[in-house]
Amino acid sequence: MIIPMANILTGEELELIVDSLQEAEFVDGKLTAGWYAQKVKNNTQLKNDAHQTQELRDVVSAALKRSSLFQIAARPKAMRPIIFSRYQEGMYYGTHVDNAIMGKEKLMRSDLSFTLFLSDPTTYTGGELVIESTQGEQAFKLEAGSLILYPSTTLHRVEPVTAGERLAAISWIQSLIRETGDREILFDLDTVCNSLSQQSSTTTEFDLLSKSIANLLRKWAEV
Numbered sequence: 001m002i003i004p005m006a007n008i009l010t011g012e013e014l015e016l017i018v019d020s021l022q023e024a025e026f027v028d029g030k031l032t033a034g035w036y037a038q039k040v041k042n043n044t045q046l047k048n049d050a051h052q053t054q055e056l057r058d059v060v061s062a063a064l065k066r067s068s069l070f071q072i073a074a075r076p077k078a079m080r081p082i083i084f085s086r087y088q089e090g091m092y093y094g095t096h097v098d099n100a101i102m103g104k105e106k107l108m109r110s111d112l113s114f115t116l117f118l119s120d121p122t123t124y125t126g127g128e129l130v131i132e133s134t135q136g137e138q139a140f141k142l143e144a145g146s147l148i149l150y151p152s153t154t155l156h157r158v159e160p161v162t163a164g165e166r167l168a169a170i171s172w173i174q175s176l177i178r179e180t181g182d183r184e185i186l187f188d189l190d191t192v193c194n195s196l197s198q199q200s201s202t203t204t205e206f207d208l209l210s211k212s213i214a215n216l217l218r219k220w221a222e223v
């Protein structure tokens with residue numbers, strides 16, 4: 001499933017992040033790419049030890065935690081430190097697949113990738129995130145503050161930015177539910193369950209659905 005999520009950040013959070021990034025020091029994105037991706041990666045990213053980095057990571061992490069849509073779509077077990085990337089005119093990230101295993105001392109498997117768009121899409125040209133699937137290619141250029149969650153198993157790229165500047169926050173998640181199909185079943189059931197829970201009184205159907213979700217989680221979750 002490729003899931004766009006609108007308004008992950010509030011206007012205040014977005015402003016704080018973008019303002020802070022204007023002052024920040026960026027370094028060559030090749031420093032954190034795997035050997036294969038290095039060949040096609042041409043962008044910059046916020047320096048890992050810049051004084052702004054931790055605060056900005058915390059703002060994004062808190063926004064992801066409070067989004068129930070993100071939580072039921074990703075079911076995160078672990079997440080890599082968030083990277084703030086910047087593409088200026090002429091920069092791009094060619095077709096690649098993300099590393100399957102990430103981290104140095106503490107390893108994790110990447111199941112899901114996300115891009116949180118930070119720049120107003122009318123302020124830059126190009127810079128679409130293009131994801132390849134069996135149905136063909138899909139291009140995404142979302143509103144600032146909106147996020148796209150997609151399987152790390154895909155080939156994807158960022159089209160060259162031909163004018164303006166594209167800022168984004170990206171990271172990778174190891175999900176409690178390894179299989180995409182299983183995650184989708186739980187996502188659909190949870191969506192129905194949430195909708196039923198809006199109704200005034202609980203019903204036997206709601207109870208049985210809740211029980212099934214809990215038992216499927218017991219069956220599939222890697223904790």
Ligand code: NI
Pocket residue numbers: 096097098113156
């Ligand atoms: Ni990637």
